[in-house]
Amino acid sequence: DIVDLAAALERISPGRRSELGGYLLERTWTNRDPRVWAAIGRIGARVPAYASVHYMVNPSTAERWIDHLLRDKWHDLPTAPRAAMELARMTGDRARDVSERVRKEVIKRLETVGARPEWVQAVREVVNVEESDRAAFYGEGLPVGLALIS
Numbered sequence: 001d002i003v004d005l006a007a008a009l010e011r012i013s014p015g016r017r018s019e020l021g022g023y024l025l026e027r028t029w030t031n032r033d034p035r036v037w038a039a040i041g042r043i044g045a046r047v048p049a050y051a052s053v054h055y056m057v058n059p060s061t062a063e064r065w066i067d068h069l070l071r072d073k074w075h076d077l078p079t080a081p082r083a084a085m086e087l088a089r090m091t092g093d094r095a096r097d098v099s100e101r102v103r104k105e106v107i108k109r110l111e112t113v114g115a116r117p118e119w120v121q122a123v124r125e126v127v128n129v130e131e132s133d134r135a136a137f138y139g140e141g142l143p144v145g146l147a148l149i150s
Contacts, residue, residue, distance in 0.1 A: 007039035010051030017043050018057045025068055034079040037072075040065055041083025046091050046098070047129055059098045062087045066102055074113050081115040085122055092126040 006020055021043040024036050044062045048055065066087050074080040088098050088106040097103075103123050110120045121127055 003035055003039045007042035010048050010055055012055065014055060014057050017055065018061050021057065021061065021065060025065060028068065028072065032076065034077050037069065037077055037083045038079040040069075041079070041086040045086040046089040046096050047086075053093070053096060056096055059096060063098050063102050066098065066106060070105060070109055074109070081110055081113055081119060084110060085115070085119040088123045090123060090126050 003024065012020070021040055024040050024043070027036055028040075044057050044065050046056065046062065066084060069080060069084055069087070072080065084106045088103050090103065091097050107120055107123050110123065118127070
């Protein structure tokens with residue numbers, strides 16, 4: 001529960017987010033809990049659910065986490081494809097996007113494991129975040145008539 005909470009706190013400084021992600025990354029060597037990768041994906045996400053982009057970890061940090069994720073075995077980690085997508089998602093902002101080389105590696109892996117086509121597309125090109133993705137972050141849909149604004 002603490003890991004899930006930490007991943008949801010987007011208004012933490014990039015330095016602290018990087019520390020938290022690094023701490024969780026170390027746990028992936030011994031802990032096969034899929035929630036750890038889900039949390040790392042949210043902590044290093046290129047597109048925040050509600051915070052300003054100023055809180056995002058830098059691309060080089062996200063690339064290190066992606067490199068580690070790509071070396072892991074995804075067949076027993078159901079959260080790995082989504083984490084990879086969140087870490088490598090294309091934003092169109094050079095200050096947030098990971099390198100093209102890394103995105104190509106993620107696309108290849110996503111296609112290999114049969115990930116959802118919209119996740120592959122989100123890494124390949126700029127795609128607006130769907131309301132269903134935001135609802136998944138919050139754990140439920142918003143009441144009828146309410147909408148999140150960017």
